[in-house]
Amino acid sequence: MTGPATDDRTAPSRLPDERAVAGSRFWALPQARHWLVVGALLCAAVIALGLTVQLVPGDTSAELGVDQSLSRHHGAVLTAVAMGINMVFGPLVGLMLIGIVALYLWLVRRDLVKAVAFGLVACTGWVASEAFKLLIARQRPDPKLLFDPLAPETGSNSFPSGHVSFxxxxxxxxxFLARGSRWSKVAAVAGAAMALIVAWSRLYVGVHYPTDVAASFLAASAAVVLLGGLWNRFAPGIVERLPAASFLPSHRP
Structure with missing residues (x-):
C-alpha cells in the first residue's frame, strides 16, 4: 500500500537556498556614526584647502620648490619605482586590478554582493578626485620648471591627485575585506604604507603639489564614508529584490 501523495506546493523544499549557497548574504560596510555629517565635513575640508592654495599668494611657488628639489635628486631605482606606480595606479591598470579582485570574489568566493561593494569602494577615490578637480581646477606644476620632468603633464586637474585618491x-x-580576520592589522598597515608611497611618487614624478596629495586622503576618505552610509541604507533592499540565480556565476541546469 502506498502512502498519501505529497503536494509539491506544500512540502518543505529539500534544496538549499541558492543565494545562501553562493555566500551572498548582505555584506555591510563599516559606517561612521554620523556618516553624512562626517562626509560633508571632509568634503568641506577639501574645498577649503583647494580654495586656499588657489587664493593665497606665493603658496604654489613655495610648493613647487618641493617638486623642484625632488626633481634634482632622481635616482635610477627610485625613478623606476615611481614610474611603475604611475602606471599601476593609473586608471587603466587600476580598473584591471579592481576587476580581477571583484571577479575572484564573485566567481571563486561566490559572493556577488561583496564583489560589488569592493568595486564601488575602490572606485570612489577616482570619482571623488574627478569631482574636486572640476571644482578647484588647479593647474599642474609646469614641467618646464623642473630639472628632470619624468612624466610631463599639464592642465587644470592637479587638485587632488587621482592616483593617490585611488x-x-x-x-x-x-x-574592509580583511576586517575581522587575522589579516586585518596587516591590511591596515600595508594599505596606509601603500597610500603614502603613492603620494611620494606623485611629488617625485613632479605632476602634483604637496597639498594635492594631502587633499587626496581627505577626498577619498569622504567618498568612502558617504558610500558606506548609502550602501548600508539602500543596498539591502536592492539585494532582496534580486533573484537568487543572479548571485551565481552560472545558472545550474
Missing amino acids: AVALAFALY
Whole structure:
C-alpha cells in the first residue's frame, strides 16, 4: 500500500537556498556614526584647502620648490619605482586590478554582493578626485620648471591627485575585506604604507603639489564614508529584490 501523495506546493523544499549557497548574504560596510555629517565635513575640508592654495599668494611657488628639489635628486631605482606606480595606479591598470579582485570574489568566493561593494569602494577615490578637480581646477606644476620632468603633464586637474585618491580608496577596500580576520592589522598597515608611497611618487614624478596629495586622503576618505552610509541604507533592499540565480556565476541546469 502506498502512502498519501505529497503536494509539491506544500512540502518543505529539500534544496538549499541558492543565494545562501553562493555566500551572498548582505555584506555591510563599516559606517561612521554620523556618516553624512562626517562626509560633508571632509568634503568641506577639501574645498577649503583647494580654495586656499588657489587664493593665497606665493603658496604654489613655495610648493613647487618641493617638486623642484625632488626633481634634482632622481635616482635610477627610485625613478623606476615611481614610474611603475604611475602606471599601476593609473586608471587603466587600476580598473584591471579592481576587476580581477571583484571577479575572484564573485566567481571563486561566490559572493556577488561583496564583489560589488569592493568595486564601488575602490572606485570612489577616482570619482571623488574627478569631482574636486572640476571644482578647484588647479593647474599642474609646469614641467618646464623642473630639472628632470619624468612624466610631463599639464592642465587644470592637479587638485587632488587621482592616483593617490585611488590608492587610499583601494586601501580602505582591502581592509574592509580583511576586517575581522587575522589579516586585518596587516591590511591596515600595508594599505596606509601603500597610500603614502603613492603620494611620494606623485611629488617625485613632479605632476602634483604637496597639498594635492594631502587633499587626496581627505577626498577619498569622504567618498568612502558617504558610500558606506548609502550602501548600508539602500543596498539591502536592492539585494532582496534580486533573484537568487543572479548571485551565481552560472545558472545550474
